[in-house]
Amino acid sequence: MHILYAPNDAGASEWITALTAAVPEATVSVWDPEGPSVGADVAVVWGPPKNLFTREPGLKVVFTRGAGVDSVLALPDQSASVRIIRLEDAGMGVQMAEYVVHELVHASRAFGKLAVAQAEREWLNLPATERRDWPVGVLGLGQLGTRVAQVVASLGYPVAGWSRSPREVDGVECFSGQASLNAFLARTRVLVNVLPLTPETENILCRDTLSRLWPDAYLINVARGHHLVDQDLLDLLDAGYLAGASLDAFRVEPLPIDHPFWTHPKIRITPHNAAMTLRDESIVQIADKLAALARGETVGGTVDRQRGY
Structure with a gap:
């Protein structure tokens, strides 16, 4: 051999x-x-x-x-x-779950606002987070997606998962097939993408799907850059429909220095290291x-x- x-x-x-x-x-x-x-x-x-x-x-x-x-x-x-x-x-499952929890909590508990307050030396009191107001949807229920969904559910967030074929995951509301995708999106405020990249899933994170989420929704993409239509995300962020996005994968890597993602105030970037x-x-x-x-x-x-x- x-x-x-x-x-x-x-x-x-x-x-x-x-x-x-x-x-x-x-x-x-x-x-x-x-x-x-x-x-x-x-x-x-x-x-x-x-x-x-x-x-x-x-x-x-x-x-x-x-x-x-x-x-x-x-x-x-x-x-x-x-x-x-x-x-x-x-070893990737636990890393992926850690990453998603980090970004989810950063968004749901408004830690970005607290960072700004610290820089301005402001003692900012925020209301407690009601997890029921932050339903999470995990696109893709393979090994990594299932681990992510289970860990997030264990923290008390309402969690649903979507997959092409039917799955059962304890503590997670499961949707499957194209016919159920819109219903899955409609109950989701934080969308976590862990799908494989295939011809069917390329560009799945587009204006049509992202605009079906709750208002002030948040996107976490830990899969592939070609799942996301970059300009559609930027347009929805600028229009105020989406509250923010955490992106770990990009169409071109390393991300070109002139790409608008680098400087957008509602986007957090990591260099494709969510799970190594x-x-x-x-x-x-x-x-x-x-x-x-x-x-x-x-x-x-x-x-x-x-x-x-």
């Missing part, structure tokens, strides 16, 4: 060392942008090179170093027989899944190409 690690980034040597220790029967190498094929049959990727499958036509299994798989599915020259496997949680892959947890998953595949077993996280996740 030959495992190829791509990209060749600052942490590549640590990944190579750890993968070699976890899968001792394999040869492990790092992607060389100028190099020849290494005859890899397994790849571990994040932001994969566009010529990955062109150079390595023998690939049989590709692991994505994260929850998203859209960048791999978009690569040219790949065989439909290639098995694409996403990491399941790998933890190396040790990821490598244990990869090693276990490779061993299961070798035994002919079904493994979790295998991507359905038709659904896009």
Whole structure:
């Protein structure tokens, strides 16, 4: 077995060392942008090179170093027989929940106003937050979305979740299918997007959907930048319909320095780090899944190409 690690980034040597220790029967190498094929049959990727499958036509299994798989599915020259496997949680669930809770509480308890008051040396007393006035809706109830919904619900906020197919989550009102999307949006004040990026979900955060939320609604996008129509968000913020947004993912990353999101007073920005892959947890998953595949077993996280996740 030959495992190829791509990209060749600052942490590549640590990944190579750890993968070699976890899968001792394999040869492990790092992607060389100028190099020849290494005859890899397994790849571990994040932001994969566009010529990955062109150079390595023998690939049989590709692991994505994260929850998203859209960048791999978009690569040219790949065989439909290639098995694409996403990491399941790998330490990301708790981080994602922490991030969402942080941004939700910042909005619902008006900590932004308190920061302004501090800068102006004003002792500002605000009324207590009534959680019933801040119903949260989680778009996407995969592993990460379910964890987010459960944690937020445990804090006493009314929580609903929406998914393409029916799900059941304790303490969460569940909606499913396109026919229920508008009803889900209509009961939501804080919309949290944790959807996978597919042709069906691209641009889902647009004027039509966002304007169906409660007035003074708040958006938290921890999924993909291509879910959001940037100008629609700006227009709704400027019109006063939306109260604010916390954005962790963008159409172009890093976010261009002249993008209006940087300076908009109602937008909070983080550099796509709401949930970061933890190396040790990821490598244990990869090693276990490779061993299961070798035994002919079904493994979790295998991507359905038709659904896009």
